[in-house]
Amino acid sequence: MRKLINAPADVVVDALRGLAAAHPSLRVDLENRIVVRGDAPRAGKVGLVSGGGSGHEPLHGGFVGYGMLDAAAPGEVFTSPVPDQILAATTAVSSGAGVLHIVKNYTGDVLNFRMAAELAEDEDIGVASVLVNDDVAVEDSTFTAGRRGTGATLFVEKIAGALAEEGGALDAVADVAREVNERSRSFGVALSPCTVPAAGEPTFELGEDEIELGIGIHGEPGRERAKAATAVEIVDAALSAIDADMPLSGAEVLVLVNGMGGTPLIEQYVAYAAAADWLADHGAIVARTLVGPYVTSLEMAGCMVSVCRLTPELTRLWDAPVETPGLRWGR
Numbered sequence: 001m002r003k004l005i006n007a008p009a010d011v012v013v014d015a016l017r018g019l020a021a022a023h024p025s026l027r028v029d030l031e032n033r034i035v036v037r038g039d040a041p042r043a044g045k046v047g048l049v050s051g052g053g054s055g056h057e058p059l060h061g062g063f064v065g066y067g068m069l070d071a072a073a074p075g076e077v078f079t080s081p082v083p084d085q086i087l088a089a090t091t092a093v094s095s096g097a098g099v100l101h102i103v104k105n106y107t108g109d110v111l112n113f114r115m116a117a118e119l120a121e122d123e124d125i126g127v128a129s130v131l132v133n134d135d136v137a138v139e140d141s142t143f144t145a146g147r148r149g150t151g152a153t154l155f156v157e158k159i160a161g162a163l164a165e166e167g168g169a170l171d172a173v174a175d176v177a178r179e180v181n182e183r184s185r186s187f188g189v190a191l192s193p194c195t196v197p198a199a200g201e202p203t204f205e206l207g208e209d210e211i212e213l214g215i216g217i218h219g220e221p222g223r224e225r226a227k228a229a230t231a232v233e234i235v236d237a238a239l240s241a242i243d244a245d246m247p248l249s250g251a252e253v254l255v256l257v258n259g260m261g262g263t264p265l266i267e268q269y270v271a272y273a274a275a276a277d278w279l280a281d282h283g284a285i286v287a288r289t290l291v292g293p294y295v296t297s298l299e300m301a302g303c304m305v306s307v308c309r310l311t312p313e314l315t316r317l318w319d320a321p322v323e324t325p326g327l328r329w330g331r
Contacts, residue, residue, distance in 0.1 A: 001200045008197035012054045012076055019061055023325050026064055032088040033081070035061040036071045040093045046164040046173050047071065047093030050102040050157060051086060052109050053078040055196070056217055058326025059153060059295045065324035066331065068161035069102075077196050077298070078218045080108030086116035090125060098126035098170030102156055102177060104149025105133040106218075128174040132156055134186045134306065136245040137214025137223050148216050151258050151295045151306030152184035155318075158327065162320035176317070180308060185246045187238040188304035190215040190222070192262060194297050213237055217260075217297045217304075231267070235274035238305040239282075248307065249283035254290075254318060256306040261296035263303055268292065271303050288318055294326065 005011050013030060020028035027036040041047060050060045051073030060072035071089035075081035090099050099120065103113045110131070117127040134152035160177035168176075190212040193202035203219030206212060211229065214222030229237075242248070257272040259265070272291045279286055287310055295304065308314070321330030 001195055001197070003195070003197055005197055008200070011197050012074060015054065015057075016061070016074070019325070026325075029088065029092075033085055034071055034073050034089040034092065035064045036089065036092045037064050037069070040070045041095035043095050044097050044167065045095055046097045046168065046170050047090070047095065047099040048102060048157065048161055048164055048173075049073065049086065049089045049093060049099055050153070051075065051081045051089065052104050052106065053080060053218070055298045056296050060157075062326030063154070063157050063324050065322070067165045067320055067322035068157055068324050068327065077198065080106065080112050083112045083115040083119060086113055087119045090116060090120045090127065091123065094120075094125045098128065100160065100164070100170060100173050100177065101127060101129040102153065102160065103129055103131050104153055105131050105146055106149065107145060126170060128170055130156065130160075130174055130177040130181065132181050134181060134184045135188070135216070136185050136241050137187050148220070150188060150217055151186040151256055151304045152181060152308065154256065154294050154327075155184050155254065155306065155308045156180045158322060159314055159317045161322070162317040165320065176314075180314065183314070184306060184308040185242040186304055186306040187241045188215045188217070188222070188260065189213055189234050189238060189302045190219070190260065191301040193219055194261065194300040196298070211302070214241070215302065217295060219297065219300070231270045232274045234303070235271055235278060235305065239275060239278045239307075242305065242307055243282060246307075246309065248279065248309070251309045252285045252287040252315070253279065254288040254308040254310050255279065255286055256290045256294065258295050258304040258306060259293035260300040260302040260304060261293055262299040262301040263293070265292065268303060275305060287315060
């Protein structure tokens with residue numbers, strides 16, 4: 001195992017120390033292992049909290065800031081944050097307007113966020129929760145009952161964050177977050193596995209001429225092990241699966257081609273070119289685009305395609321200013 005780390009047990013804390021040093025606008029609480037927006041809590045503003053296992057950076061700590069999350073709770077690598085962490089993040093951003101928990105659909109995340117919400121409500125903090133379950137590849141997996149939460153988590157955090165920044169009430173912010181999730185689908189492909197520092201070995205094995213279609217962001221199995229293919233063939237498999245579940249013809253769409261951590265940007269743009277051609281050929285109208293490593297899986301090579309069917313209001317909220325370490329425009 002060759003990684004740019006000091007010791008496997010210290011990876012998350014060392015990364016949080018680096019995040020704090022690089023972005024002094026954030027408050028990083030190393031004791032509770034949470035990342036908080038520097039000006040939180042803001043009077044009258046709904047707080048947005050998300051989190052999950054580390055190893056998916058910039059998700060979630062890199063999306064804390066103006067127009068997006070107010071706090072994030074990073075667990076150990078590929079391991080859910082504990083309820084006390086999530087409670088600390090929730091308390092840190094509570095201003096009396098309520099707090100929205102954005103939760104990817106993984107069993108540990110769901111259980112621990114639910115427990116944290118109950119603890120927060122015991123402290124008279126109103127909490128609403130939204131479950132992200134955009135993955136169309138498999139219905140149940142190693143870590144999940146139902147569909148996994150993957151790339152569309154970014155869509156939910158950005159759009160709900162914009163409405164919260166405008167002063168939207170908790171119910172309205174939760175409703176738009178659920179709407180984004182319902183209108184979004186994702187499909188990922190792995191060209192190589194990744195290695196969790198504490199394990200020291202790959203999460204799965206692929207032959208030299210094999211790829212995994214429908215992979216999860218923790219290295220969970222997909223729907224099919226296939227022979228190596230071209231970018232056009234891989235993107236066709238991803239978008240065909242999305243289109244079969246949520247027809248795209250005639251829709252204005254937001255498209256994310258997401259690198260999984262080990263994919264060069266040149267290859268991500270090759271994949272996006274294939275996606276743009278596929279969508280045009282199938283009658284979809286690409287209104288907004290994002291290309292880059294936003295929801296990663298350590299050093300896994302591959303890509304994930306995420307699509308959201310936009311409305312004028314969702315487009316407006318997507319375009320609203322955002323300023324975080326991982327996503328910024330308009331300010």
